[in-house]
Amino acid sequence: MSVEQHRREVEALLWPPFAGRGTDRVALADALDRVLSADLLAPVDLPSFRSSQMDGYAVRSADVAPATDGAPVVLPVVAEVPAGPGTPAALAPGTVARIMTGAVVPEGSDAVVPVEDTDAVRFGAYPAGPARGAVGTHVGVLAPRAAGEFVRDVGSDVRGGDLVLPAGTLLGPHHLAAAASCGVASLDVRARVRVAVVSTGTEVVEPGRAAATGQVYDANLHGLAAAARRAGADVVLTGRTGDDPRELAALLARAAEEADLVLTSGGVSQGAYEVVKDTLGDGVTFRSVAMQPGGPQGFGTYEGTPILTFPGNPVSAQVSFVVFARPVLERAAGRPAREVETRTVTGAIDSPPTKQQMLRGRLGPGGTVEVVGGAGSHLVATMAAADALVEVPEDVGRVEAGESVRVVRL
Amino acid sequence: MSVEQHRREVEALLWPPFAGRGTDRVALADALDRVLSADLLAPVDLPSFRSSQMDGYAVRSADVAPATDGAPVVLPVVAEVPAGPGTPAALAPGTVARIMTGAVVPEGSDAVVPVEDTDAVRFGAYPAGPARGAVGTHVGVLAPRAAGEFVRDVGSDVRGGDLVLPAGTLLGPHHLAAAASCGVASLDVRARVRVAVVSTGTEVVEPGRAAATGQVYDANLHGLAAAARRAGADVVLTGRTGDDPRELAALLARAAEEADLVLTSGGVSQGAYEVVKDTLGDGVTFRSVAMQPGGPQGFGTYEGTPILTFPGNPVSAQVSFVVFARPVLERAAGRPAREVETRTVTGAIDSPPTKQQMLRGRLGPGGTVEVVGGAGSHLVATMAAADALVEVPEDVGRVEAGESVRVVRL
Incomplete structure (x- = not known):
């Protein structure tokens, strides 16, 4: 045989x-290296709210349309919107709100001007006291912004119902990060x-x-x-x-x-x-x-x-x-099939031509493999030194040094 | 920077x-994928007793020297030695003992004749009743055997004190099998x-x-x-x-x-x-x-x-x-350094020439990689679809389709 x-x-x-075989439902913390058993669809839109892409100022694009580097549009800073829970007050025309990356873009504004494109004191220096660009002061906007710029719209990353991870995915860290981002706390994986x-x-x-x-x-x-x-x-x-x-x-x-x-x-x-x-x-x-x-x-x-x-x-x-x-x-386990690997042997191999030999080998540089120990089946110490098996087919009695053999990694 | x-x-x-960092001592069952922190030396000789390499008959080589296929040496079978604990009785000159693979070769015998080289009823048919080659009968040996043939000598696999596994070994199944063979129940591994x-x-x-x-x-x-x-x-x-x-x-x-x-x-x-x-x-x-x-x-x-x-x-x-x-x-963790991998991109990439881009990519056939999604950093769903990062160096503004890029597997 x-x-x-x-x-x-x-x-x-x-x-x-x-x-x-069946399915296990496992918490994210236990899902690494498991295989997803069903498609994971996004349960919600991401982002689930209009979110600022930059540290800067939420504006109405119409208000800042005339802005140029030489003639900034100067507007009052009426609010500050940090990232975090809560819905900020709507923005009145002709005003701006200082806003942080990831924060909710207020109703009434349709664009974010990055702080770099204003004359505000850079946020890094804040809070050294009220400074140009802080709430209660004014800020000069140096460039116009089209509607939607630096605003991440609801569902712009993923729409509720979109496929996030297909069944069969071997779950790695970035897959778990993606599932977590969608608010998913547990996954169905193959038993x-x-x-x-x-x-x-x-x-x-x-x-x-x-x-x-x-x-x-x-x-x-x-x-x-x-x-x-x-x-x-x-x-x-x-x-x-x-x-x-x-x-x-x-x-x-x-x-x-x-x-x-x-x-x-x-x-x-x-x-x-x-x-x-x-x-x-x-x-x-x-x-x-x-x-x-x-x-x-x-x-x-x-x-x-x-x-x-x-x-x-x-x-x-x-x-x-x-x-x-x-x-x-x-x-x-959802692993990809191993590709057939061939290497050149560093020395000649004699082999009984009626049996496929699985010799112990050590992978070397330049695509080589060296056979370690003999063909005897008791040489556990030799097995310990091996990192691959060297296959000599059933009908081959001798392999010369430099010839190709198939290897199977241990 | x-x-x-x-x-x-x-x-x-x-x-x-x-x-x-320090060392943990772990049981074999917990040692998979850990890194050995000190050389493991064999504590004992392996085998620790003279062990039969075949199913057959323990003989004195001098007794069977005249044997040929045409003129077998016929000897009484005086004992049976299964594998297992215990020291068999010494073999008297002119007698043989039926012996199993792995069993202790009795004192007084210095070779094993495989059952195939005798006229015994093959063991597979045993125990259908006393048959030629069973204890109390005789067996004909068809070929001479030199002293030591099919006898695994004490220490012929590994000598007590020999290096079995060097420090730094990333412990795989065959390493644990080797350690277990030596009777080692726990290993010192890097914390x-x-x-x-x-x-x-x-x-x-x-x-x-x-x-x-x-x-x-x-x-x-x-x-x-x-x-x-x-x-x-x-x-x-x-x-x-x-x-x-x-x-x-x-x-x-x-x-x-x-x-x-x-x-x-x-x-x-x-x-x-x-x-x-x-x-x-x-x-x-x-x-x-x-x-x-x-x-x-x-x-x-x-x-x-x-x-x-x-x-x-x-x-x-x-x-x-x-x-x-x-x-x-x-x-x-004792893993080998990842080799730098280059692939050809399936489409052109535009990239800001002041920053090294790490784009999400999908490995394809024939050494290709396809960039998935855009450069935006919020695209978790795209991350989920990726299996590699595609590196566009700091000073490169555009990569044409078919050009080589470095990739880092996720």
Whole structure:
């Protein structure tokens, strides 16, 4: 079974339930990196009132029409309008109001003259005492203003009912800022894919505990949970069992109840004690995929919930996740599909020509990648040094230094 | 003041305290996306015991030396060694033990013969009853094995004391898997930069509340907090005040106490009521940066804590964050520096030649970018549609369609 064929079948299994999952309503503070599930329409016009675009003077454009730099129109300053709540008094003809950016433009005025285009003492110097341009004094307007200039009209940014954010938007800070600007306090987002991670084997123990001879530390519970989180999923359950099928069945039943996807590690190869194989029923297909590491794969459902069974070796489990689970989880999380990336290898690679190799690699300068460590599947320390997987296709026995290979970033 | 000059000064202000912040010890489950603060050395050898690399038979290599496909060496199977805790009995000369992948290789044996290289009934068919190759029967070994073959020696993956993860590693799933494999349950990571976000102005109200005429919804509290989180910081405080300097001073004092960086929005332009300017003391420099939007900038310290003051307009605040705060926060979070990205614009851009424009753009196919909306700084809806900022330098008045521009991804 080729890697590509297995990947397609896994996607066909997972995508329909992932696509059909429900919606959460979340507060803005919790909406970062979630995916909008419905179009967000502006509930109101923005701005919702006529708003000054500048610090300056609200005027009637007709009053200042004759103004020139040499012959300013001098008018009395009868009011001051700061930004903030409240409706200022209407402006009488032949008068002006000092106004701040964002403040309500009074009825009766139809333009704002920026302070730079007047002979007022600049606001920066205020409030050093009554000065030309302050309330109770006069101000000279040095240039005419057409009706509407420096006035942000109601709805000029967005009209109530306009589309602000389309369904499917992966919410970033500026999207949340836009929603907040519209007065929206919570958003409907796609429910995250809930993942359960189950690791198996009497030989695995939790890091931090004492390990007896014959025991190894479990890298998969934390490694697969972290991988699922990074792919945008919500890890709702992690658990570990030995080789007792009843214990595993009980854990899987809980996992199938709580999660949209169950990932297991271990117990799927050709040995005599393969607890995952022994426990899972007809709903799961076990097969050998032409990939190294990560050949023994299983997929199907357990009590109606999709399940992928990965090999127990930590490197195999990580590679299995990256190749088979990550693409569909990232798609469900609204992330753009990763583009195929090719790089040139810094050294020759020999590879068995019957399996697709997924070697550990380190990205280098100038579009290069260096293979680190060997092909062995136990080299966790090498995995730690890698930032990509280097793909050598099934039918290729040798790649020469300088040739192109596909890489998948970790 | 050029954008680049201001950015450099902000970095010089922020980087030394960010670089000098302390260390957190976190459990593996909380370590994803954190930055390792010290080299992680393997505490033990891996594997910690001689471990079988295959399902097969533990043998003495001397016993099977004469084996060929035509003349197998037939030996009694005296024991079975599953993976799991415990030390198996030593193997007597002239006998073999059935062994599973990952199990302890018994003393007295020095190689493992994969089941494929024997005449045993394949393990997949077991336990259908005693069969050739099971304990108490015999097995024929079809090929010789050199000492050490398919035996993973103690320390062959990593030696106790070897470097597993260097300080500075941005911890991904495979790094956590590697640490877990070594039995490490918690890691020392750099403390996250703690950010406080303070928005100001009597005109701003929380989304979801009723807004009176003259009031606008606050986009910055949520927008800047989300931006800081996405840049890898920990947002420890958010607060909003009106135009009362005493109220703001009290909030800033709390923010300076709890955070490594205080971000404010609003109250920094040339108007008469500029609460941030009025409140902050000599520790903060206010200046006009030749950038649009986001010209009015302030930076310095408040009660010893670095502070950046951004303009209150939501688009200006987001642009200010992306240009001045994000690079140093991402650096502190261990992220690689963003590479300069250039794209060709799909249409001509006119730009005032005295300020660097940061226009909203949408990335398109074939390395293009399209400018969305105008240069006005209030167009939050346009911001929502953007996925990048398009940079038009200070001294450029017009960019023709098809020319290259620098873009900064949002």
